[in-house]
Amino acid sequence: MSDGVTETEEGLRGPLSYHNFRAYLVARFTMMVGQYAMMLIISWQTYTLARQGGMDEFAASGQLALIGLLQFLPLFVLSPFSGLVADRFDRKTVSRLTITLQFACAVTLAWLTYTGAIDLVWLFAVAVVLGVVRAFNGPALSALAPNLVPKQILPNAIALSSIAWQTGMIVGPALGGYAYDAMPALPYMLAAVLFLVGIAAITTIGKVPRSPITGAQRPIGQIIDGWRYVIQNRMVLGAITLDLMAVFLAGATALFSPFAYDILEVGETGLAQLAAAPAVGAAVTALWFSFRPLKTNVGPKMLWAVAAFGVATIVFGFSRSMPISLAALFVVGAADMFSVYIRQSLIQLHTPDEKRGRVSSASLLTISASNEGGDAFSGFLASILGPALAVIVGGVGALATVALWSRIFPVLRNTRTFDPPPELDEELPEEKLQERTP
Template sequence: MSDSPAPITARSIFSQGSYARFWFARICSTVAFQMTAVAVGWQLYALTHSTFALGMAGLAQFLPMLLLTLVTGQTADRFNRKNINTICQTTEATAMIVLALSSHLGWLHPAGIYTAVAAIGACRAFEGPSTQALLPGLIPENMLPTAIAWSASANQTASIVGPALGGLLYALGATVPYAACAALFATASMLSFSLVSSRRTPPRTPVTLDSLFSGIRYIAERKNILGAISLDLFAVLLGGATALLPAYARDILHTGPWGLGLLRLAPAIGALSTSIFLAHNPIRRQAGRRMFLAVIVFGLATVSFAFSRSIWLSMAILSVLGAADVVSVVVRSSLVQLETPDAMRGRVSAVNSLFIGTSNQLGEFESGLTASWFGIVPATVIGGIGSIAVALIWMGLFPGLRRLETLSANTAPAVEPETAKTTP
């Protein structure tokens, strides 16, 4: 009688030294990014009193990601991924130092904020696919879905600490959170540099048009992956109201920077609790249906948030929104990683990062633009209804994704047999 495999526990996951350092680096980087979002959002709205200006910040971050997508995927597949992260996080630390000094000296103008945000967007365009593609090389394959859930918990833990810390530190002046962000990005850079991956950097081959577009083609040929990442794209693009939180905090809920920090951390509270639950209780059945249900709940929470006039009720609703969002993140991330061979992970992750960036940063621009047209509350309601509509339409367009049962290297390809030859 054969022995059953040992259960995958938090101890077994974090006994992998490089994964543990990767996890802490992600916390530092995400805390810094979330603190930056709070500081930039409040400072920009204080300078301009314009929801359109808030949307422009999202656009400034998105455009570099759009323009660099094909390059970043090739870079992640051709160069050492830990070095890419190290360089990006060092550059982000430098941008934070510039913002801190400019704020301290009273030189900061909205144009300067947009420039710094664009620089961070360019760094994250490279950092995103290299981070996603780096993870499978740090952990045994059978641990990957659980490791992704723990990685999501790191992201959500940071998303709890970051906004609250950013709001509190901003009360001491804009210079303080920017300086703290610089220190955190620098710490993440050192941790990233210490990682040891099982992946060897492949030999350099000529860059061709075929290789540049191979990530896009790979996703287009696999309906489950295409459906999962496009669902996230359109649902969050329409339903994301993150860009409007400074306006909600200041003009509707009548709070200060601390209130904005609470609103930004609320989705992460729900997401963290859900990601920890999923790390201990992985999704073993009806993964596709659960993902679609989560997107519908996300849309309903967005509509509910629009009508709240209590900061505590708003936080509770945003917590539900965050919990629903992380279910979609874990399903999508596991599906993409398990159905993509290592040699293609950088290019596929770059396209995936573009979809995520489009939904987040371009979604902020869309929210700011529609709010300037229709008002803050109507724009949020329209977005939430749009997310629900997208989920219902996608259930019909991608029946294979709706019927997806499990998230494992052994069973995921069975849903789409044509992908079996490329599954790692």
């Protein structure tokens, strides 16, 4: 219900003044903590089981490549359809169902680890299920956020959402690493509890305004319509593919397990620290933007941020010192968050609401290609060159991507503000954004 305060009387309220957005943040944070705690331990168990089974570090890195591939393939196949699901069906319901499936995965892995029945086959099977779940979860949650606040404060809301995301990435790996050191099944147990909290938070979100799908009525036509928009919009296409190539090539995070186990020799505790370091840098950057939103020269700054990401990745690859490695990874996370903040703001503000689910699915597909696909590529490269050299080569590739994309997509280096084109300069009425009081 409306509180009687209008924008013209007292100005725009902050994102946290909306209950729907607060509940969304809780759900996003708890889901990310549980998800990243699970992902770290799945990677660690895969690598250690392979090493303990007699594989050398090259062959064990190949198992990490397989884990990444098994998570990426479902995303690759299903993402076009999952975007349509996010646009055609209630995004809250889709989000709630996908978090429930993640809960089931956590319970399964907790039981298998506790009973000592965990093996590579089970880890690979759960990786496939998580890939399917994330294919539908990502577009639904991403498309939901812009409907919860007025357009003018969307960049602030994106920054806060990114804080929840990155803080989850900090807490998740640290929680997973330290909890695993106490009891191997504990990370999965804690993840299950966090997923339950996320489900409850999503349930409290009230009615969410949205725009109906326009244009082609057949599902395949609607999918094609969404992808056509991505391809034809040079801003959206350039921003999405810049992240795709840079992170795909410079996938240092995929190789934390061999670095912790063989190169730096820091064990589970060091693994947690390595995984948390880039997320700390990312969270600090997101927190800064939540108070000091970026307003000028957004395109050039995004390109410079990706370049810094590549340089820091190269430093991490060369390092054999834990403090230097942590510092390099802090910069990796800060630079990545800088570019994520700009990219997500540009994509959301340059996309009509009725296409946001499908555009988010295209974005998710590239993110998955860069993350899970990048994990597979980095693992494969490490199985040939070794983990350290694979990271260094990836960092060089990220720098080459920046140079190339600044020429292929001049709109990126020429974009100065987040302002959307005039035809998208519409907002949902303030009354429709009021939350349901629980």
